[in-house]
Amino acid sequence: MSFATKRLGKELSKINNSLPPGIELVSADNFEEWFLDIRVLDNNPLYANQVYRLKFKFSAQYPIEPPEVVFVKLANRPIPIHPHIYSNGIICLDLLGQQGWSPVQNVESICMSLQSMLTGNNKDERPAGDEEFVRGNRLRPKDIDFYYHDNNV
Amino acid sequence: MPPPNTPDESLPDEEQANLAVFLPPDQPRRPDSILERRTTRTTEHQTAPSQRGPAILPLDYQVLDYVDTVDDTLLCPVCRTAFHSPIITTCGHTFCATCINRALEMQPTCPIDRKPINKTSDFHQPPLIIKEQLDRLKVKCPNVGCGHICSREHLEGHYEHRCEYTQVLCPSSWCEKRIARRYVSADSHCMHSEAPCQYCEENVAEIDLSHHYDYLCNGVTATCQQCEASIVQHRLEKHIEEDCPETEVDCQWFSIGCKVSDKRLIVFEHEKDCPYKIIGQLVKERAEDRKLIDGLMGRITVLETRAYERHERQARRAQRGSLWPPPSTTAGSQGDSVPGAETEEERYLRSSTSPEGYMLARFERLESRMEDLAKQLQDMDAYQSSFVLQQLYPINNQLVELGSKVGVLNMHTTWLMNMQRFQQRAVQTNGPGLANPGMSSAAENNAPPPAVDDYSGPHYDQYYRTFRRRNSDGRDMPPRL
Numbered sequence: 001m002s003f004a005t006k007r008l009g010k011e012l013s014k015i016n017n018s019l020p021p022g023i024e025l026v027s028a029d030n031f032e033e034w035f036l037d038i039r040v041l042d043n044n045p046l047y048a049n050q051v052y053r054l055k056f057k058f059s060a061q062y063p064i065e066p067p068e069v070v071f072v073k074l075a076n077r078p079i080p081i082h083p084h085i086y087s088n089g090i091i092c093l094d095l096l097g098q099q100g101w102s103p104v105q106n107v108e109s110i111c112m113s114l115q116s117m118l119t120g121n122n123k124d125e126r127p128a129g130d131e132e133f134v135r136g137n138r139l140r141p142k143d144i145d146f147y148y149h150d151n152n153v
Numbered sequence: 154m155p156p157p158n159t160p161d162e163s164l165p166d167e168e169q170a171n172l173a174v175f176l177p178p179d180q181p182r183r184p185d186s187i188l189e190r191r192t193t194r195t196t197e198h199q200t201a202p203s204q205r206g207p208a209i210l211p212l213d214y215q216v217l218d219y220v221d222t223v224d225d226t227l228l229c230p231v232c233r234t235a236f237h238s239p240i241i242t243t244c245g246h247t248f249c250a251t252c253i254n255r256a257l258e259m260q261p262t263c264p265i266d267r268k269p270i271n272k273t274s275d276f277h278q279p280p281l282i283i284k285e286q287l288d289r290l291k292v293k294c295p296n297v298g299c300g301h302i303c304s305r306e307h308l309e310g311h312y313e314h315r316c317e318y319t320q321v322l323c324p325s326s327w328c329e330k331r332i333a334r335r336y337v338s339a340d341s342h343c344m345h346s347e348a349p350c351q352y353c354e355e356n357v358a359e360i361d362l363s364h365h366y367d368y369l370c371n372g373v374t375a376t377c378q379q380c381e382a383s384i385v386q387h388r389l390e391k392h393i394e395e396d397c398p399e400t401e402v403d404c405q406w407f408s409i410g411c412k413v414s415d416k417r418l419i420v421f422e423h424e425k426d427c428p429y430k431i432i433g434q435l436v437k438e439r440a441e442d443r444k445l446i447d448g449l450m451g452r453i454t455v456l457e458t459r460a461y462e463r464h465e466r467q468a469r470r471a472q473r474g475s476l477w478p479p480p481s482t483t484a485g486s487q488g489d490s491v492p493g494a495e496t497e498e499e500r501y502l503r504s505s506t507s508p509e510g511y512m513l514a515r516f517e518r519l520e521s522r523m524e525d526l527a528k529q530l531q532d533m534d535a536y537q538s539s540f541v542l543q544q545l546y547p548i549n550n551q552l553v554e555l556g557s558k559v560g561v562l563n564m565h566t567t568w569l570m571n572m573q574r575f576q577q578r579a580v581q582t583n584g585p586g587l588a589n590p591g592m593s594s595a596a597e598n599n600a601p602p603p604a605v606d607d608y609s610g611p612h613y614d615q616y617y618r619t620f621r622r623r624n625s626d627g628r629d630m631p632p633r634l
């Protein structure tokens with residue numbers, strides 16, 4: 001059994017017991033790909049009454065390596081507008097990068113970080129160069145090295 | 154546009170290498186520490202001569218199932234299981250050795266507070282109290298089929314030496330498969346080769362035959378007379394003997410005194426809270442201890458005989474006007490000297506006195522330790538017996554108390570039933586106030602009921618009094634239930 005499987009098994013049984021408000025497990029059929037729904041808990045007009053779908057992809061090295069986390073677009077699940085979220089769902093959060101990641105993080109803590117990232121935002125805009133990036137990007141999210149230092153969110 | 158990242162470096166999987174580096178050089182090596190044991194064990198496995206892998210796969214601490222929920226403070230933040238070979242960093246955080254080593258491959262900082270960590274200078278032994286807490290955790294044996302539960306410090310011993318379900322290498326030297334220890338055949342032949350099942354002609358490995366018969370075989374089926382399950386013909390007998398929920402069986406504590414005997418299903422439910430369970434378990438434990446003691450005693454006897462033989466030889470040599478003084482500690486005076494030709498062995502021993510003396514001294518030390526052990530075992534045995542008795546005494550008392558309570562209850566019930574019957578009768582026949590408790594009550598009632606054909610009041614009063622007198626608590630009023 002791989003390290004990731006063992007750890008994810010532990011996380012799943014905890015998630016099945018309880019999750020913080022605003023986070024819901026949609027599916028976890030294997031230990032490679034999970035889907036969760038999140039929503040903000042305050043009345044931020046940018047995100048009020050919306051639910052967002054997250055896709056987690058785990059490598060065999062999880063939690064040593066970060067999971068790949070993106071927002072997924074569905075009929076009733078838009079991509080939240082945010083200066084660090086590209087319109088194809090890729091998230092620019094240092095927690096999810098190779099540098100900012102720590103193996104003590106877990107699915108639940110990532111969801112909570114994303115929740116608070118949305119809650120704290122009031123800019124109705126996409127990252128600079130979004131269109132260009134979305135058109136040209138062929139890289140997997142984890143291979144993109146974002147510049148986190150310009151973050152003010 | 155952000156530049157792509159450098160390609161991932163895959164993590165080396167060698168636990169051994171990781172373990173070797175985390176012991177700080179200036180730290181005195183404690184031979185009893187978990188770290189030490191773990192390291193030696195790994196080495197053993199690695200030096201196993203066979204090409205077929207280690208004799209026993211190392212115990213995987215990350216999949217252990219603990220009996221109670223493990224306190225959060227004992228969980229490794231990386232793998233989320235109870236620490237295994239924990240180390241503490243200079244910044245004060247604790248991780249499993251393997252976990253922190255893997256994490257450091259990725260980033261040379263503490264996963265929690267991101268302080269830089271150097272494997273050689275920032276790894277320390279955790280306080281003993283943590284190890285003790287970990288040692289005490291109650292854990293289930295990870296082998297499928299084994300229900301053994303013990304404290305974690307003993308699990309490795311159980312898993313490696315005693316568990317009958319541990320997967321060991323197939324005794325046949327050319328087979329690379331593994332087999333549970335209990336299924337290793339007496340003549341050490343390989344049980345993995347497939348042969349057609351004699352009932353359904355499907356190819357089945359010998360090791361899987363029993364499972365095949367029980368669950369997979371498509372041979373001629375028969376219907377169990379008792380539970381109507383459909384079973385492969387040749388397993389019917391076994392089914393009735395071991396599985397059928399309708400077979401009459403005794404409670405598993407039958408030999409200890411529980412006389413419950415019923416259909417398997419009912420007995421199974423009963424066994425969950427059989428009053429004899431506690432005693433039964435104690436007796437079982439004691440039997441296990443006994444076995445252990447017997448084994449040790451046997452070994453002691455063997456050693457004692459050997460020691461005695463040694464003594465004799467030594468004494469003989471001493472008496473023969475020896476060329477060397479025998480070591481003072483081992484100067485055995487007993488021993489009838491057997492004058493005669495020097496044996497080849499003795500001549501050899503004579504030429505190497507000091508190692509011999511040394512060995513004898515060591516041997517005697519060991520012997521005295523064995524004696525101590527035997528004594529300790531006897532003490533334990535005595536302790537165990539008195540423990541059983543201590544446990545039995547309150548249980549006995551409780552049983553007596555329960556018995557008397559049941560008696561009282563029984564009486565109350567009878568009284569109530571009579572009362573009710575009497576009232577019903579009164580309403581039906583003589584109107585309110587008069588009745589007969591009825592002939593039907595005679596069976597359940599120890600008190601003599603009034604004559605069957607007599608419905609008059611006085612008799613009832615008399616009956617009522619008789620009955621009331623039987624109340625052992627002497628209350629006048631009907632007891633409140």
Ligand SMILES: [Zn+2]
Nearest residue numbers: 244246263266
């Ligand atoms: Zn730290």
Ligand SMILES: [Zn+2]
Nearest residue numbers: 229232249252
């Ligand atoms: Zn760990």
Ligand SMILES: [Zn+2]
Nearest residue numbers: 294299301316
């Ligand atoms: Zn076992």
Ligand SMILES: [Zn+2]
Nearest residue numbers: 323328343345
């Ligand atoms: Zn074999």
Ligand SMILES: [Zn+2]
Nearest residue numbers: 350353370371
């Ligand atoms: Zn068959």
Ligand SMILES: [Zn+2]
Nearest residue numbers: 377379380397
């Ligand atoms: Zn049956």
Ligand SMILES: [Zn+2]
Nearest residue numbers: 404411413427
């Ligand atoms: Zn019983």
